[in-house]
Amino acid sequence: MKVDTKQKKFGMAIDLDKCTGCGSCMVACMSENNVPFKKDETNKLDSITWIKVYKVTNDKKYPDTDLCYIPRPCMHCDGQHGHAPCVSVCPAVATDNDKSTGVVSQIYTRCFGCRYCMAACPYHARYFNWWDPVWPEGMEKYLSPNVSPRMRGVVEKCSFCFHRYQLAMDKAYVEGRRELREDEYQTSCTQACPAGAITFGDLNNPKHTVHKMVQPDNKHHGKPKNPKAFRLLERLGTNAKVYYLSDRKWVRKLGDNQTPNEESSKKH
Amino acid sequence: MSTIDDKATEVPEDAAGESAETVPPEQEKEEVAEKKEINKGLVIFVFIAAFVASLIVGWILFPMVLYTQENQPIDFNHALHLEEVENSCESCHFFREDGSYAGVPKLAQCVDCHDEVMGDDPDELAFVENYVQKNIEVPWLIYSQQSDCVFFSHAAHVKAAKMDCVSCHGDIGESTSLKVYEKNIITGISRDIWGKNIGGIKLHSWDRMKMNDCAKCHKEETGNQGACFQCHK
Numbered sequence: 267m268k269v270d271t272k273q274k275k276f277g278m279a280i281d282l283d284k285c286t287g288c289g290s291c292m293v294a295c296m297s298e299n300n301v302p303f304k305k306d307e308t309n310k311l312d313s314i315t316w317i318k319v320y321k322v323t324n325d326k327k328y329p330d331t332d333l334c335y336i337p338r339p340c341m342h343c344d345g346q347h348g349h350a351p352c353v354s355v356c357p358a359v360a361t362d363n364d365k366s367t368g369v370v371s372q373i374y375t376r377c378f379g380c381r382y383c384m385a386a387c388p389y390h391a392r393y394f395n396w397w398d399p400v401w402p403e404g405m406e407k408y409l410s411p412n413v414s415p416r417m418r419g420v421v422e423k424c425s426f427c428f429h430r431y432q433l434a435m436d437k438a439y440v441e442g443r444r445e446l447r448e449d450e451y452q453t454s455c456t457q458a459c460p461a462g463a464i465t466f467g468d469l470n471n472p473k474h475t476v477h478k479m480v481q482p483d484n485k486h487h488g489k490p491k492n493p494k495a496f497r498l499l500e501r502l503g504t505n506a507k508v509y510y511l512s513d514r515k516w517v518r519k520l521g522d523n524q525t526p527n528e529e530s531s532k533k534h
Numbered sequence: 535m536s537t538i539d540d541k542a543t544e545v546p547e548d549a550a551g552e553s554a555e556t557v558p559p560e561q562e563k564e565e566v567a568e569k570k571e572i573n574k575g576l577v578i579f580v581f582i583a584a585f586v587a588s589l590i591v592g593w594i595l596f597p598m599v600l601y602t603q604e605n606q607p608i609d610f611n612h613a614l615h616l617e618e619v620e621n622s623c624e625s626c627h628f629f630r631e632d633g634s635y636a637g638v639p640k641l642a643q644c645v646d647c648h649d650e651v652m653g654d655d656p657d658e659l660a661f662v663e664n665y666v667q668k669n670i671e672v673p674w675l676i677y678s679q680q681s682d683c684v685f686f687s688h689a690a691h692v693k694a695a696k697m698d699c700v701s702c703h704g705d706i707g708e709s710t711s712l713k714v715y716e717k718n719i720i721t722g723i724s725r726d727i728w729g730k731n732i733g734g735i736k737l738h739s740w741d742r743m744k745m746n747d748c749a750k751c752h753k754e755e756t757g758n759q760g761a762c763f764q765c766h767k
Contacts, residue, residue, distance in 0.1 A: 364761030371763040375683045414683045414767050428763050432685055436633030439689035 275344075275368040275488075276426055277469040277507035278456070279479045279495065280337055282517055284463035287335030291317050294458030295339075298427060300409045302399030302416070314393040316340070316424040317455050324516045334517045337464070339455065340391040340424035341498065341506035342370045346487060351504060352383035352392060360421075368469075368507055369426050379419040388499050389506075392423045426466075427453040448474050469507060480509045496521045593732045601716040601725050607673055608664075609657040612709045618647075623699050623707060635688035638674050641665060675715040677726040678703060678743060685767040695755070704740035 295301065295317045307313040317339040324332045343350035344363065350370050353363050360376035361383060363369075372392075384392045398418040401409070409415060412429040416422050434450040448467050456466040467474035469482050481491035487505040490496065496518045497506045512518055619625035626639040636643075644666070651662045665672050680686055691697045699707065716725035729742035736742055739751070749759040 360762075362762045364763055366761065367763075369761075369763055371761060371766065373683070373762045373766050375681075375766075376762075412685075412767060425763070429685065429767050432687060432767070433633065436635075436687050436689040437631075438633070439687070439693040440629050440631070440633045442693070444694065 273470060274366060275469040275507065276431075276451075276467070277342070277368070277476055277480075277482075277509065278339065278426075278453070279465045279476045279509045279511060281463045281465075282334050282336060282510050282512040283514070284461045285319075285335045285337060285459075286461050286463075287319055287321060288460065289319055290458045290460055291337050291455035291464065292319060294454045295424070297408075298410060298413070298454035299425070300399075300413050300415045301422075302395070302397075302401075304397070304400075312394075312396050314395070314422065316391075316393070316422070322517075322520055324520075332514065332516070334512070334514065334520075336498075336510065336521075337455070338389060338391065338498070339453075339508060340370065340426070341389050341504060341508045342368060342424075342426060344368065344488065344505040344507065346503050346505060351386040351388065355382040355386045357382065367428075367431065369428050369431075370423075371428070372421065372423050372425065374414060374416045374420045374422060377420040379421065381421060383421055388502055388504060392421050394421050395419060430454075476509075479511065482509075494518070499523060597732055600718060600720070602719055604675060604715045604717055606675055606712045606715060608661050609711050611655075611711060612707050614710070616707050627699075629689060629693070633689050638676055641669070641671050675717075675724070677706075677713075677715065677724050679724060680727065680743065681721070681723055683766055685765055701739050702743065704738065 292315055296303065296315070299316060301314050301316055304313070317337055320336045320338060322334050322336060324330070326332070342363075343352075345351065345354070348365070349363055350361075353361050353370060357380060358376055358378055360373045360378075362371050364371060379394065381394055384390075384394060395416050395418050399415055410429075412433065413425075430453065431446075431451045434446050438444065438446055438450070448471075451466075453464075453466050456464040465476045465479060467476035469477055469480065469488070470484075471477055479492065480495045482488040483491050487503065488507070489500070490509055492511070494513060495509045495511045497504075497509055498521050500522050510517075510521055615626070616622065626636075626643055628636050630636060644661075648658070648662055648666055651659055661672070664670070691702075692699075717723070718725065718728070727743045729736065729744070731737075731741065736747075745765075748765060752764075753759045
């Protein structure tokens with residue numbers, strides 16, 4: 267299949283066998299994207315985490331017990347016809363699926379907080395601002411000017427650090443280029459991961475590591491050809507751009523939320 | 535008592551009856567028609583007057599209330615500087631190596647020439663005394679400052695698309711003094727973004743810098759008005 271080099275499809279591959287669950291990606295993401303926080307973040311229903319590390323276990327007794335950490339950013343779904351579940355329900359056109367990069371946007375000034383997108387998102391990747399952000403004194407000076415802070419009453423989510431793409435493109439333009447090198451646009455979480463579990467790049471570019479790892483089959487809505495790669499809730503047809511890799515079969519089965527007696531081969 | 539009352543009510547009734555009989559019915563109709571015409575004229579007049587008043591309120595008074603006028607801290611002569619510099623606009627409004635755009639120059643650029651007073655302009659004297667010697671940045675009011683949620687790439691427009699500054703900023707380079715900065719009291723944003731013309735009539739490409747203006751040009755030039763994240767952050 268001929269790949270249009272201009273049409274980019276930025277995506278991520280997360281090696282779950284490398285992830286130690288340290289949470290560096292979450293910290294890096296929050297500071298990079300001006301994500302607000304409160305003193306008490308124990309109530310996870312109203313705390314905001316663009317990328318969140320989940321812990322899952324295989325529910326077996328010692329010595330067979332095993333656990334796995336699953337970092338979950340926004341999946342930037344393409345859907346079956348090029349629209350993510352959240353994009354098709356938004357009544358305000360506050361979120362769209364950029365065809366040239368594959369990134370699902372969220373425009374805070376356009377959003378009026380109906381939260382349809384949160385209901386539509388099967389990954390709980392979207393978060394609602396129940397309060398205006400309050401920064402500890404002096405911390406507002408550390409906010410990134412490249413990401414607009416959100417106000418009370420709007421939804422926010424992971425943007426694949428799109429501002430980094432914009433800034434990298436600016437540099438490329440000034441140098442007379444139109445294409446980015448692979449290392450020029452990397453998300454904050456990718457760079458922060460001490461285990462190197464996250465790989466980010468253009469899924470449409472065969473030279474990029476993420477493409478080599480996942481081997482996405484664009485004829486079948488990006489399904490990975492690598493048998494160790496899978497996507498969360500593949501059966502929903504969200505056509506996510508975040509892939510996970512694991513050698514462990516129970517992790518791969520769990521990723522698609524399969525019932526105990528279900529065989530993954532039936533669905534593929 | 536009752537008889538007097540009855541008489542009192544009877545008299546005007548009679549008079550009314552007599553008068554009705556004496557005035558011919560045609561004349562009465564004319565009078566009524568005249569009254570109607572006067573009423574009609576009055577209604578139209580009041581309507582037009584109110585319409586004009588609304589236009590004055592909406593197009594002249596409301597913008598006057600909506601925008602406060604602020605003067606720049608010191609005046610600046612673009613035309614004079616443009617003659618002195620070698621590299622046109624980019625001499626002061628340049629790109630950095632990392633692709634970002636300098637925008638309004640900082641004091642460091644001005645100091646190269648204005649370390650000491652060069653001419654006899656009172657604004658230059660004020661600039662050197664109040665800012666250069668005290669090493670304070672000039673709090674310029676930026677006419678083209680977009681709101682917080684906008685990402686505008688000068689590199690994409692100037693370097694990649696080879697657009698000239700005039701397309702969006704107009705002939706500010708030829709101006710000899712800075713115009714008054716009109717600030718929207720609700721949003722705090724310059725009137726140059728919304729456009730001077732309250733009726734929304736756009737004569738030049740630099741008259742407005744609203745999202746629709748961006749989208750229109752993008753559609754004309756690239757065939758596609760672009761995704762949200764292209765200009766938003």
